[in-house]
Amino acid sequence: MVSAKSDMVSRSDISVSIPVTLVDAQQSKLQLKEGVYVAGGTLLQLNWEANEAMSKQIISLNNLTELKDIEVIKEGQKHFVKIGALTTINECLHSSIMTKYCPLFVTACQNIAAPAVRNLATLGGNVASRIGDSLPVLLVLDAEITCLINGEKKTKKISEWLKESRDSSFLLIDIRIPYKEKQFSYYYKKVGRREAFTPAIVSVSGMWRFEKGELLDVRLAVGGGSHEPVRLYQVEELLKKDGCEYSSELVFSKIINEFNSYSDSFFNDQYRKKVAANLIISELKKQFIY
Numbered sequence: 401m402v403s404a405k406s407d408m409v410s411r412s413d414i415s416v417s418i419p420v421t422l423v424d425a426q427q428s429k430l431q432l433k434e435g436v437y438v439a440g441g442t443l444l445q446l447n448w449e450a451n452e453a454m455s456k457q458i459i460s461l462n463n464l465t466e467l468k469d470i471e472v473i474k475e476g477q478k479h480f481v482k483i484g485a486l487t488t489i490n491e492c493l494h495s496s497i498m499t500k501y502c503p504l505f506v507t508a509c510q511n512i513a514a515p516a517v518r519n520l521a522t523l524g525g526n527v528a529s530r531i532g533d534s535l536p537v538l539l540v541l542d543a544e545i546t547c548l549i550n551g552e553k554k555t556k557k558i559s560e561w562l563k564e565s566r567d568s569s570f571l572l573i574d575i576r577i578p579y580k581e582k583q584f585s586y587y588y589k590k591v592g593r594r595e596a597f598t599p600a601i602v603s604v605s606g607m608w609r610f611e612k613g614e615l616l617d618v619r620l621a622v623g624g625g626s627h628e629p630v631r632l633y634q635v636e637e638l639l640k641k642d643g644c645e646y647s648s649e650l651v652f653s654k655i656i657n658e659f660n661s662y663s664d665s666f667f668n669d670q671y672r673k674k675v676a677a678n679l680i681i682s683e684l685k686k687q688f689i690y
């Protein structure tokens with residue numbers, strides 16, 4: 401069933417394939433009807449413990465060593481940090497490249513899970529899940545992903561990819577954070593039910609810069625919990641028009657209108673929307689709205 405280069409291990413009725421190349425990994429996924437990619441396995445484990453059906457066909461990504469690097473890349477005019485999908489959250493946290501080029505992203509990593517989980521949890525798994533706490537930050541950083549879909553390698557903006565429907569052959573290769581030469585203001589905030597080691601009620605992030613008194617490149621994003629991470633384009637437009645002139649009440653109501661939330665046993669959608677709006681407003685107020 402899996403390609404010759406893959407190493408197949410069977411325990412009772414669970415099969416584990418361990419491909420060593422990207423092409424083998426994708427072929428396994430296409431051939432195995434119920435095949436599931438496993439990187440750190442931390443999110444899948446949570447889901448399986450929560451009674452989600454466990455796949456009997458595991459495709460371990462662990463031997464794809466080419467997905468484990470953090471590099472600074474210059475391609476023509478493009479200057480970015482490339483993070484292999486199998487890089488753990490802990491490696492992102494302790495990388496000197498990340499600290500130098502992507503300090504906002506490092507702040508987000510500090511807020512993901514607990515140290516023991518961060519040792520296993522990969523950035524690729526966080527992104528591929530489409531609900532990870534890294535996504536609001538990656539949206540405001542205008543990050544891109546490189547992936548393999550049906551044998552074709554593609555690089556696209558995360559904001560675009562999140563709008564696409566899921567493709568079962570999708571294999572995430574790397575995450576690319578553009579290097580920003582200009583000075584930006586930025587923030588990342590996550591609110592959970594307890595202070596630490598808890599799923600988010602919401603995670604928010606934002607960045608912007610001023611040039612000659614003009615507000616430029618403002619980007620705001622919300623995610624966390626089971627939210628689909630999204631940019632708040634309408635709020636951004638409002639602020640860009642004349643950020644300093646708007647009242648916090650108006651911006652608050654725009655956020656409530658634009659951000660779609662959900663209710664669960666703990667909080668309803670209205671509460672989550674208010675938390676997100678209050679977090680964003682408090683950060684904007686520090687700098688430019690009244």
Ligand SMILES: Cc1cc2nc3c(=O)[nH]c(=O)nc-3n(C[C@H](O)[C@H](O)[C@H](O)COP(=O)(O)OP(=O)(O)OC[C@H]3O[C@@H](n4cnc5c(N)ncnc54)[C@H](O)[C@@H]3O)c2cc1C
Pocket residue numbers: 436437438439440441442443444445446461485486489511512513514517520521522523524525526527528529531532533534570571572573597598599600
């Ligand atoms: C106690 C605990 C606390 C947690 N707290 C947080 C938290 O605060 N914030 C947060 O965001 N998450 C949290 N998580 C969830 C999880 O740890 C993270 O989302 C983690 O980054 C997932 O990475 P992983 O490598 O373990 O993914 P896995 O569990 O291996 O995979 C997750 C999903 O991504 C897919 N996948 C993985 N890699 C790829 C790839 N390269 N290409 C295509 N698909 C891929 C898998 O098929 C699966 O669907 C927590 C988990 C636990 C157990």
